[in-house]
Amino acid sequence: MxxxxxxxxxxxxxxxxxxxxxxxxxxxxxxxxxxxxxxxxxxxxxxxxxxxxxxxxxxxxxxxxxxxxxxxxxxxxxxxxxxxxxxxxxxxxxxxxxxxxxxxxxxxxxxxxxxxxxxxxxxxxxxxxxxxxxxxxxxxxxxxxxxxxxxxxxxxxxxxxxDVDSMDAKSVTxxxxxxxxxxxxxxxxxxxxxxxxxxxxxxxxxxxxxxxxxxxxxxxxxxxxxxxxxxxxxxxxxxxxxxxxxxxxxxxxxxxxxxxxxxxxxxxxxxxxxxxxxxxxxxxxxxxxxxxxxxxxxxPLPEQERFELGYRDFLQSPLQPLMDNLEAQTYETFEKDAVKYIQYQRAVSKALLDRVPDEEASAKTIVLMVVGAGRGPLVRASLQAAEETGRRLKVYAVEKNPNAVVTLHALVKLEGWEDTVTIVSSDMRHWNAPEKADILVSELLGSFGDNELSPECLDGAQRFLQEDGISIPSSYTSFLQPVTASKLYNDVKAHKDLVHFETAYVVKLHNVARLAPSQPVFTFTHPKRSEHESNQRFKKLNFVIPSETGSAMVHGFAGYFDATLYKDVHLGIEPSTATPNMFSWY
Ligand SMILES: C[S@@+](CC[C@H](N)C(=O)[O-])C[C@H]1O[C@@H](n2cnc3c(N)ncnc32)[C@H](O)[C@@H]1O
The missing domain is CATH 3.20.20.150 (Divalent-metal-dependent TIM barrel enzymes)
Structure with a gap:
């Protein structure tokens, strides 16, 4: 029984x-x-x-x-x-x-x-x-x-x-x-x-x-x-x-x-x-x-954990939203993550308050561009931030996926945003913006930060951001940590080639031993100070596994990211600072 x-x-x-x-x-x-x-x-x-x-x-x-x-x-x-x-x-x-x-x-x-x-x-x-x-x-x-x-x-x-520390030389054997x-x-x-x-x-x-x-x-x-x-x-x-x-x-x-x-x-x-x-x-x-x-x-298992049970320790190929057009159900999953959009709304609110003093609130209109707008949740979060702070906003929603653009048009009509929101069906890297933006809002982040080509896309968009413009996020950092993960190792090994061992996967980690604290790897900051700054990165890390752990097998590295959206508003999945109840990334 x-x-x-x-x-x-x-x-x-x-x-x-x-x-x-x-x-x-x-x-x-x-x-x-x-x-x-x-x-x-x-x-x-x-x-x-x-x-x-x-x-x-x-x-x-x-x-x-x-x-x-x-x-x-x-x-x-x-x-x-x-x-x-x-x-x-x-x-x-x-x-x-x-x-x-x-x-x-x-x-x-x-x-x-x-x-x-x-x-x-x-x-x-x-x-x-x-x-x-x-x-x-x-x-x-x-x-x-x-x-x-x-x-x-x-x-x-x-x-x-x-316990090696409490043993005499004889018993070390x-x-x-x-x-x-x-x-x-x-x-x-x-x-x-x-x-x-x-x-x-x-x-x-x-x-x-x-x-x-x-x-x-x-x-x-x-x-x-x-x-x-x-x-x-x-x-x-x-x-x-x-x-x-x-x-x-x-x-x-x-x-x-x-x-x-x-x-x-x-x-x-x-x-x-x-x-x-x-x-x-x-x-x-x-x-x-x-x-x-x-x-x-x-x-009892929290509802989110229950929902994710089937994804535990399962290798998934990372999304490639630049190369591929995401599907409706992928957008739907993103849009359910209320915590993510609350964080963005907080960041936009703070940026608006910094950019427009109270006395100019009714006279000044801020140009905000959501680049990679998908079906519009960041447009909504930005408009809510404007309402919350009493600031005036003109929004451009730029999206390269023509299917998502169809939904954006329907949304703007449904919500009566025609006077405020302009939809642009284009790749942000090639769009000729009619004016410059005060604030550039994007969410192009992968589980390892830059792995969905956020830096490269935002490099292309920086042309139409004011000299003193604000990027939300303003920076993001990836993290690594050595892990024992025999199930994942065997799943990769089953492919019997090197390519799969050299591939980064998205995994809801469960049966893993995290052997040492994670360490920061690559940071990208926006806007870039110089457009010649390279996106190439190389880093050597030294992890110390606590001596009382004993020996352990490092099957691979777990990767995470943390993004600063604006000032003290951040979101991320690095275990020690992870945003609670956010499920868009693992
Ligand atoms: C991770 S999704 C986020 C969508 C939406 N902001 C949300 O939170 O649901 C990234 C979106 O950016 C779009 N995208 C990626 N690269 C782009 C580019 N270079 N120009 C315009 N849109 C892009 C993708 O098509 C996708 O809709």
């Missing part, structure tokens, strides 16, 4: 599993854990743990059908695929010095995954690499992945990272388990079907080092009963840090799996006494109930 209903969120993290011991009565395992325990799936060994291929050979049973697992008929195909994750024998050690063990391990791993594929299981849990070397284990898994169907392989990794995951996945060439199941222990590494995992393909978190504390009622609960981590997992579609024996016998006994469903309740039910409580306690 799912942990709860969080409106709008249909992610996998609603389902909670339980790790079980080997039991060849699979229908019983399923009944006990799903119906008595209310878990959604089991992580169960598929083979008798005493099975060793070499022993069978000795006994002369080396060929023919191996008695290593029960029949596939004991469960229906949908029960196998929806409710069972295969747990690969934990004794296997493919990098052992002991040749018999090593060969047995490889044979067993291949047999178990073949059997799991035969059963159409969605995933198998691979035991954690033993020791520091995992080359042969990874080689074998990579080989399996090359021929695998859709099965996911979850590599079990204990969530440990020694202790491993950061991220390193072991990293070696393994590099040897498997970042295969998309290889992911991580994190084993959560009672002590947690630093917040920064935990953050690394949110950019990695973590599918499950195995929560051992040892992690739980006891509340005043004798029931299991988690430390604040564990609670925060679990909420983070829920938000990143990571499923929880409860593992281990009950260490809260009183809570289990109370549950039994109160239970009228079955004569005996599942001993791990109090832990499941607590995880369900944490899930249900989360705030």
């Amino acid at each position: 799912p942990l709860g209903e969080r409106s709008g969120d249909k992610s996998e993290s609603r389902y909670c599993g339980v790790e079980t011991d080997f039991n060849d009565d699979m229908p019983h395992v399923l009944h006990f854990n799903l119906y008595t325990g209310s878990f959604d799936f089991v992580v169960a060994p598929l083979m008798d743990p005493s099975y060793r291929p070499s022993l069978l050979q000795k006994d002369g049973l080396g060929s023919g059908v191996l008695p290593f697992a029960g029949s596939d008929l004991v469960l229906s195909p949908s029960q196998w695929s929806s409710h069972v994750v295969g747990k690969i024998s934990s004794w296997i050690d493919l990098d052992s010095e002991d040749e018999t063990l090593r060969i047995d391990s490889e044979t067993t791993l291949k047999q178990e995954i073949a059997w799991a594929s035969h059963l159409s299981l969605q995933a198998c849990l691979l035991p954690a690499p033993k020791g520091t070397s995992c080359a042969n284990y990874a080689r074998c898994v990579n080989q399996i992945l090359q021929g695998a169907n859709n099965i996911q392989l979850w590599l079990r990794i204990p969530l440990v990272k020694p 202790l491993d950061d388990s991220w390193e072991s995951w990293n070696s393994f996945r590099l040897l498997c060439e970042h295969h998309g079907q290889l992911s991580v199941a994190l084993d959560i222990l009672s002590t947690l590494p630093s917040t920064n080092s935990l953050g690394r995992w949110f950019g990695e393909p973590v599918r499950a978190a195995i929560l051992n009963t040892d992690c739980f504390l006891t509340n005043s009622h004798g029931c299991p609960c988690l430390s604040k840090r564990h609670q925060m981590l679990i909420s983070g997992f829920f938000n990143h579609s990571i499923q929880i799996i409860i593992s281990g024996n009950s260490v809260h016998p009183k809570a289990s006994m109370d549950a039994n006494n109160n239970s009228d469903k079955d004569s005996q309740r599942h001993p791990l039910r109090p832990y499941l109930d607590y995880v369900g409580y944490l899930y249900q306690r989360m705030d």
Whole structure:
């Protein structure tokens, strides 16, 4: 039974599993854990743990059908695929010095995954690499992945990272388990079907080092009963840090799996006494109930987040509004972003007040040109600013998309703006303006600031701005930040060429680890002081990843922008200063 209903969120993290011991009565395992325990799936060994291929050979049973697992008929195909994750024998050690063990391990791993594929299981849990070397284990898994169907392989990794500052020289050899995951996945060439199941222990590494995992393909978190504390009622609960981590997992579609024996016998006994469903309740039910409580306690997803769920970690090609003509639905999406136009209106109001003193308000008319007017929202915002400040305005709306110009004409007629607004169907770079503008308003910004050619277009428009004219925006700056983003990396890699690695994408970033604060990259200021000033930019940045993070994989850089519209009015998406509730860019 799912942990709860969080409106709008249909992610996998609603389902909670339980790790079980080997039991060849699979229908019983399923009944006990799903119906008595209310878990959604089991992580169960598929083979008798005493099975060793070499022993069978000795006994002369080396060929023919191996008695290593029960029949596939004991469960229906949908029960196998929806409710069972295969747990690969934990004794296997493919990098052992002991040749018999090593060969047995490889044979067993291949047999178990073949059997799991035969059963159409969605995933198998691979035991954690033993020791520091995992080359042969990874080689074998990579080989399996090359021929695998859709099965996911979850590599079990204990969530440990020694705190280097508090260690003496001897213990520095202790491993950061991220390193072991990293070696393994590099040897498997970042295969998309290889992911991580994190084993959560009672002590947690630093917040920064935990953050690394949110950019990695973590599918499950195995929560051992040892992690739980006891509340005043004798029931299991988690430390604040564990609670925060679990909420983070829920938000990143990571499923929880409860593992281990009950260490809260009183809570289990109370549950039994109160239970009228079955004569005996599942001993791990109090832990499941607590995880369900944490899930249900989360705030519902804000409406905007819900709307954007489908865009999370999805590569989109940036718009090219200069080269292409935008479509009606693209304009419609822009126009829904009230926050953006409120910021523009504030900027125009401030500029008008600065440009026209109160005593000249009724006599002086300001020439304002909206360049790249689209279907007119900035024209409206400018007229509202004039009304709000009591200033007189003459507006030119310049737009090169003939389809948007049709809508502009209809808007001007509908609103009765004929005396105030002149529509110009032209590229701003080539238009011969009949007079000069006091204020030039534009919104030609991409998620990385200049990437939709705002500087180049405004260079062409600057000719018809007064010497002391105002450009809104007056400047914009791009920002970069190194990130771990394994999903995006794999999506780019799937194209198997260099071009896609050299392309900038628009992405609603979600499963990423931001490894260091972002830094400013390129700034463009308007109007330009000299028309000979180049738009070429080059910048070298040095990012420092906090030492307690440990090592991390930089899959790429997240880009942002911040624009100064006028004086203190800005809008942008750089995380530390992002304009709240604005959704036009990510
Ligand atoms: C990002 S849209 C913004 C539209 C509108 N201002 C809004 O906020 O909804 C940019 C607009 O500028 C127009 N545009 C881009 N380059 C232009 C150019 N060189 N001359 C005139 N219009 C241009 C595009 O066709 C598009 O309508």
